[in-house]
Amino acid sequence: xxxxxxxxxxxVLALPSPSSAQRPDRGDYSVAVALFDTGTGTVFxxxxxxxxxxxxAIEFTYxxxxxxxxxxxxxxxxxxxxxxxxxxxxxxxxxxxxQSGPVVPYLRAKFAFGNAISDLRLAQDxxxxxxxxxxxxxxxxxxxxxxxxxxxxSGHTGFQFARASLERLNENGDLLERxxxxxxxxxxxxxxxxxxx
Numbered sequence: 001x002x003x004x005x006x007x008x009x010x011x012v013l014a015l016p017s018p019s020s021a022q023r024p025d026r027g028d029y030s031v032a033v034a035l036f037d038t039g040t041g042t043v044f045x046x047x048x049x050x051x052x053x054x055x056x057a058i059e060f061t062y063x064x065x066x067x068x069x070x071x072x073x074x075x076x077x078x079x080x081x082x083x084x085x086x087x088x089x090x091x092x093x094x095x096x097x098x099q100s101g102p103v104v105p106y107l108r109a110k111f112a113f114g115n116a117i118s119d120l121r122l123a124q125d126x127x128x129x130x131x132x133x134x135x136x137x138x139x140x141x142x143x144x145x146x147x148x149x150x151x152x153x154s155g156h157t158g159f160q161f162a163r164a165s166l167e168r169l170n171e172n173g174d175l176l177e178r179x180x181x182x183x184x185x186x187x188x189x190x191x192x193x194x195x196x197x
Contacts, residue, residue, distance in 0.1 A: 007190075022146045023099055024049045024195040030057065030152075032193040045092065049195075055094040059112065062087045081121045088114025088134065096144075103143040108156050110138045127171040136162035138186070144193070152193040160186045 024030065026049050030142040034043040047057025071077040088099025090112025097105040113135050120128040161183040168176040 007112045016096065022149045023052075023096075023104060024146075024150075025153070026050070027051050028195045028197060030055070030193050030195045032057070032152075034188070035190045035192055041188075042177050043191075047092070057077065057094075057169075058090045059092050060087075060089045060091065061114070076117045078181070080123075083119045084117065086114060086116035088112045088136070090136075097171070102147070103145045105141070105143050105155075106154075108138075108140045108142055108158070110136075110140075112136050125171060129169040130166060131168075132164050132166045134162055134164045136160065140186075140188070142188070150195045152195065154191050154193065155188050157187040160184065 028049045030047045030049070032045045032047075038144070043059060043061045045057045045059040047055055049055050055108075065083070067080075067082045069077055069080040083084065090110060092108060094111045095107045097107075113133070116130075116132040116134065118128065118130040118132075119126065138158055138160040140156040140158025142154055142158075144152045144154035146152050164180045164182070166176070166178045166180070168178075170176070
């Protein structure tokens with residue numbers, strides 16, 4: 001599998017240099033979606049080229065899952081319902097470098113905030129109620145391939161920081177508050193972008 005990916009990357013880099021017209025122009029709008037994202041939901045964004053090198057966008061993530069157990073008898077188990085969900089939204093800025101081939105390098109900055117929930121009910125009694133507020137930011141370097149005018153495929157890697165503030169109520173009404181800081185390197189999934197006037 002790794003040999004296939006390396007071969008595909010070498011083929012892309014060996015393609016003849018596209019004309020500058022294939023790169024999005026100042027004033028072009030964009031919509032993008034993350035490809036091959038794991039889990040429920042995906043990442044969408046909408047943006048605009050403010051100059052020939054600066055692209056600004058709003059990125060949005062939404063995920064929701066619900067699971068229910070409805071046993072036919074107590075020997076099988078008890079009724080249970082679990083709900084999880086999360087959303088996040090925030091601006092991203094890309095600064096494109098000079099185009100000297102089919103792949104254009106860029107620097108990317110992102111800031112986002114969001115919320116996540118996790119609820120659990122057993123036999124109609126709520127035993128867990130979690131609410132988490134998250135702030136995150138990242139800096140990355142990446143590349144975008146423009147195979148034809150108006151189409152881009154990109155990916156990036158960099159450093160990310162996130163702070164999650166959790167509040168959890170248990171079945172006795174006791175409250176737990178927790179703050180978690182996460183930071184480290186990351187890599188994105190591939191993103192497919194469509195640019196238009």
